[in-house]
Amino acid sequence: MARSRKVQPLTWLGRPWRDRAWLHPLYGTATVYVAGSTIEAVVSAHPDWPVWAVGAATGLVGAATTAAGVLAAAGDRFTGWARGYLGAAGLAGGTWLTYAAVTSPYEPKAVVSALVGAALFTGAYPAVRHAQLEHEAHYRAVRARPAPPVAAAVPQFRNPEAARWEGLLASVGLAGCTYRDREENRAGFAILISLPTTGKVTYRQVVGKCDALEIATKMPEGTVHAERAVSPDGRTLASEVWIHFDVEDILTKTLPMPDDHTPLSINAAFPVGLFADGEPILLKLREIAMLIVGVRGRGKTNLLNVIIHQLSRCTDVVIWMIDLKGGRAAKPWLKPWLDGKVKRPVLDWVATTRTEAHRMLVGGHALIEQRANAGYGGSKVEPTRQRPAVIVICDEIAALVGQHARGQKGDGGPKLYDLIAQLTLDIQLGRSEAVDFVLATQRGTVTMTGSGDLKSQCELRAGLGVTSPQDAQSVFTGNAPAAKLLAKLKDKATRGAVLIQDGDGGRISPGKLHFYGDGDAMLANVHRAATLHANYPAPLDEAGARAVDAAVRKLYDGSGYSGDDGRWSAARAEHLYADDGLPPEFSDDEPAASTPAQPAVAEPTARASSRGGGSCRPGRSAPRGARRGSSRCTTTNGRRLWSISRSPGSRSRTRRHRPMWTATRP
Numbered sequence: 001m002a003r004s005r006k007v008q009p010l011t012w013l014g015r016p017w018r019d020r021a022w023l024h025p026l027y028g029t030a031t032v033y034v035a036g037s038t039i040e041a042v043v044s045a046h047p048d049w050p051v052w053a054v055g056a057a058t059g060l061v062g063a064a065t066t067a068a069g070v071l072a073a074a075g076d077r078f079t080g081w082a083r084g085y086l087g088a089a090g091l092a093g094g095t096w097l098t099y100a101a102v103t104s105p106y107e108p109k110a111v112v113s114a115l116v117g118a119a120l121f122t123g124a125y126p127a128v129r130h131a132q133l134e135h136e137a138h139y140r141a142v143r144a145r146p147a148p149p150v151a152a153a154v155p156q157f158r159n160p161e162a163a164r165w166e167g168l169l170a171s172v173g174l175a176g177c178t179y180r181d182r183e184e185n186r187a188g189f190a191i192l193i194s195l196p197t198t199g200k201v202t203y204r205q206v207v208g209k210c211d212a213l214e215i216a217t218k219m220p221e222g223t224v225h226a227e228r229a230v231s232p233d234g235r236t237l238a239s240e241v242w243i244h245f246d247v248e249d250i251l252t253k254t255l256p257m258p259d260d261h262t263p264l265s266i267n268a269a270f271p272v273g274l275f276a277d278g279e280p281i282l283l284k285l286r287e288i289a290m291l292i293v294g295v296r297g298r299g300k301t302n303l304l305n306v307i308i309h310q311l312s313r314c315t316d317v318v319i320w321m322i323d324l325k326g327g328r329a330a331k332p333w334l335k336p337w338l339d340g341k342v343k344r345p346v347l348d349w350v351a352t353t354r355t356e357a358h359r360m361l362v363g364g365h366a367l368i369e370q371r372a373n374a375g376y377g378g379s380k381v382e383p384t385r386q387r388p389a390v391i392v393i394c395d396e397i398a399a400l401v402g403q404h405a406r407g408q409k410g411d412g413g414p415k416l417y418d419l420i421a422q423l424t425l426d427i428q429l430g431r432s433e434a435v436d437f438v439l440a441t442q443r444g445t446v447t448m449t450g451s452g453d454l455k456s457q458c459e460l461r462a463g464l465g466v467t468s469p470q471d472a473q474s475v476f477t478g479n480a481p482a483a484k485l486l487a488k489l490k491d492k493a494t495r496g497a498v499l500i501q502d503g504d505g506g507r508i509s510p511g512k513l514h515f516y517g518d519g520d521a522m523l524a525n526v527h528r529a530a531t532l533h534a535n536y537p538a539p540l541d542e543a544g545a546r547a548v549d550a551a552v553r554k555l556y557d558g559s560g561y562s563g564d565d566g567r568w569s570a571a572r573a574e575h576l577y578a579d580d581g582l583p584p585e586f587s588d589d590e591p592a593a594s595t596p597a598q599p600a601v602a603e604p605t606a607r608a609s610s611r612g613g614g615s616c617r618p619g620r621s622a623p624r625g626a627r628r629g630s631s632r633c634t635t636t637n638g639r640r641l642w643s644i645s646r647s648p649g650s651r652s653r654t655r656r657h658r659p660m661w662t663a664t665r666p
């Protein structure tokens with residue numbers, strides 16, 4: 001039902017004496033005439049008053065009546081005509097009064113002028129009044145303000161939880177935000193708020209108040225964080241924000257690496273940890289370059305181990321690794337093969353020198369060209385065991401392409417510029433040919449990553465803890481809220497905590513990575529995985545291997561990728577065979593309680609034995625009907641290359657940032 005609206009009262013000019021309005025000028029003239037007669041009577045009674053003084057006094061009265069006329073019609077409710085008419089009436093009346101005071105109101109000229117004035121003002125009045133009434137009608141329609149609604153006085157029902165949250169938000173300086181919804185998750189809960197429509201509170205301000213909310217709710221540091229809400233059709237909403245309260249504080253927990261050794265596919269996502277709200281972090285390393293940034297001791301090596309563990313479960317992937325720290329990270333993964341316990345290493349190629357890394361990058365480029373020229377799969381290569389993806393993992397890229405990573409003068413090794421250019425080109429061209437990169441560095445600055453171009457190619461970023469907010473900014477360029485959150489992950493308890501950014505919109509979420517173990521425990525875990533996964537990674541396809549071999553032979557000493565003088569030859573890989581620093585054997589902790597299902601993978605070809613200088617012999621084939629891995633993607637959309645699964649059964653109309661596909665893996 002429409003509410004009746006009262007209008008403000010309008011002017012005296014149109015309203016009072018509405019029925020006899022035409023008499024107004026006559027009343028006015030009569031009033032002035034009576035005033036003139038009164039002045040005459042008073043002056044006659046005082047013959048000693050000088051004429052000039054009487055004239056001046058009435059002149060002042062005239063000026064005052066003129067001003068009164070003009071002021072009476074001030075404001076936007078009167079027309080200009082009304083103001084002119086009243087001003088002129090005041091001026092005429094004042095002038096006449098002055099004249100009548102000095103002479104006499106009964107003198108012929110005074111009488112005639114009074115009559116003429118009355119006639120003129122009476123004649124003009126209807127037009128002035130008509131204009132005024134029209135103006136008032138318009139004013140009433142357009143400008144009249146509604147009276148305050150009576151309903152405002154009636155107390156409204158308030159959801160007590162909404163009132164509590166809005167009160168809390170207001171107490172930390174987020175007044176005007178409206179509580180909309182609450183969603184429980186595995187780590188705690190999240191509330192959805194609408195920002196005030198005045199724009200007085202922005203998303204950034206909410207992020208800035210997370211510290212204050214932690215204090216107000218007595219939560220540990222880093223357990224409250226904000227995330228923009230997303231509409232059901234995937235658009236980020238400017239006015240709605242989820243605030244997460246991670247009661248469980250997953251960021252400070254240690255999440256042991258699941259003892260899962262079943263086979264996977266690179267076309268599906270694999271878990272690497274849990275988001276702060278308890279949902280799994282799933283990575284899909286397809287058509288994307290990943291940049292991992294974290295200062296020493298924040299968990300880079302651990303994350304690389306987790307990634308190698310999961311990649312080496314894939315039956316359609318070839319893993320190459322650049323490890324310029326003398327192979328410290330790669331060697332444990334080679335150990336079962338070096339010990340002769342398995343017939344193939346899970347890492348297909350390891351480069352521990354800049355020269356070998358150059359060979360690898362040039363070989364990668366040859367593979368990309370060979371695949372592009374062959375036109376496999378139309379616009380892009382879909383990895384299979386017959387034509388596997390190649391993932392190049394590089395631990396500490398600063399040692400390879402950083403500003404200070406120059407080789408010895410005259411050592412015949414690659415130039416820094418060549419390495420930067422080759423790596424950048426490979427990342428650019430590799431994605432459609434199933435050649436992708438995982439790069440790790442201590443800082444995200446251009447001096448450490450070689451070039452801005454190279455860094456900008458890495459759409460998937462993972463931040464693992466930095467020393468300063470500036471460093472945090474260099475990971476998630478231009479994203480102050482994320483940088484702030486990353487800079488918070490600095491205490492011991494949050495080691496292995498990560499901030500992960502999706503390439504298609506920059507949304508960032510905190511989480512905790514699975515822990516692969518420390519020291520000997522880590523080495524034992526690696527040994528076990530490298531043993532159990534030995535047959536999973538595919539050999540490089542024959543045509544690709546030939547192209548890589550030919551390209552590598554053009555460099556340096558003419559040795560290649562395959563054959564006796566290939567990548568595993570004593571001349572190039574002898575240092576990897578040295579058993580320094582690694583515990584002797586892990587033979588007794590081999591497949592125990594959770595013996596994995598054997599992979600249903602094709603037996604590596606006999607040709608594989610020749611690659612690897614005779615050391616890389618065919619492994620046993622798996623029994624028929626062996627169980628495949630259960631992880632799968634139901635859908636993906638074009639460029640979205642990794643994402644996050646949503647907890648099932650969410651009721652909210654407005655989603656948190658969650659994906660288009662679901663992983664069914666536990």
Ligand SMILES: Nc1ncnc2c1ncn2[C@@H]1O[C@H](COP(=O)(O)OP(=O)(O)OP(=O)(O)O)[C@@H](O)[C@H]1O
Pocket residue numbers: 253254255294295296297298299300301302303495496497512513514515516518
């Ligand atoms: N996910 C995790 N959960 C719990 N603790 C972790 C995790 N990741 C790493 N840590 C802890 O942090 C320490 C450092 O980890 P890691 O060696 O992987 O760091 P890093 O960044 O590679 O350091 P460096 O460059 O010195 O090798 C580990 O010894 C471990 O105690």
